[in-house]
Amino acid sequence: MQGGTGALGRMRAAWNEARRRWWVRWGVDLALLALLFAAVTAWQTRRLPGGGTPAPDFTLRTLAGETVSLEALRGKPVVLAFWAPWCGVCKMESSNLSQLQSLAGDSAHVVSVAVAYDDEEAVRRFASEHGVDYPVLLGDDSTQRDWRVNSFPTVFFLSPEGRVERAVVGYTTLAGLGWRLLL
Template sequence: MHMQGSPGALARLKSTWAKGRGRWWVRWGVDLAVFALLFAAVAAWQARNLPGGGTPAPDFTLSTLAGDTVRLDALRGKPVVVAFWAPWCGVCGMESANLSQLRKLAGDSAHVVSVAVAYDDEAAVRRFVQEHDVDYPVLLGDDTVQSAWRVNSFPTVFFVSPEGRVERAAVGYTTLAGLSWRLML
């Protein structure tokens, strides 16, 4: 048995629908809120196994491409952005310009360093640096440092407090705005 609503109820429904269609900004706002919620949930899920939440940053002593040695402990006193990447990672190449801009924006108020891992030879790292005009320090990492930081996706960026604690992490492409926002938190 099929029941129809009263003519008054149908008219009210049509009126409500017409008003809703006229309020495009409400629909867009709801869509944007749902998208932001989904984006935040995916980002949290990707970073779920990474050090964070104030845990001590795993220390390292690594060489730069120029042969200098950098210790993470020596960078304390300022926030540190540590970006892990691989030379074969296309997304890492896209993000490299954002890291460069972040370094310029942060100036002397923070350190921005990167750790190359998962590479076959140093020549691959040098090619990446040249092709992407990398102007921030590049450290040569290995399986030990990659494992200590629990990095299994590229790029992965950590935000370390001046006291040496991992505060936040981001997996995958991160915009300059996203990097800056996380650094300032």
């Protein structure tokens, strides 16, 4: 038993010595922060479609009056952002979606679906005030229900074949959107 206690004591001493180094403390802190972030993300998206499941289909009208079906977007990756005009976080994220659209160019579709709005004018006002230059589709309660969206913004990343590969809830930086698009 003496050897086990001695080995444990040496491990504790080595750990205490390592903790005195700034880069070890920072590394442990960053690892814990990353673990916490991953756990919160997993919890937020636990009920959303993902993991390669087929995306719920829709045909929705744009603000310009055209109709767009999810089927028509196949062949390229799709970033599909659900938002509400009253959502403050959605306002902050809208410029990131515009920048992603510019960076992605013709290699991906960046599309948004407005839901949980009182009238179409609120959606138009949001798009105008925030310089939205990506397609805005007008969703409804059934679209929101089919996609199981209950928090805003919620962004889905679809494969070119129309499968939901991943989702994220809440504000996402341009780097976060781009990274998830490339995965």
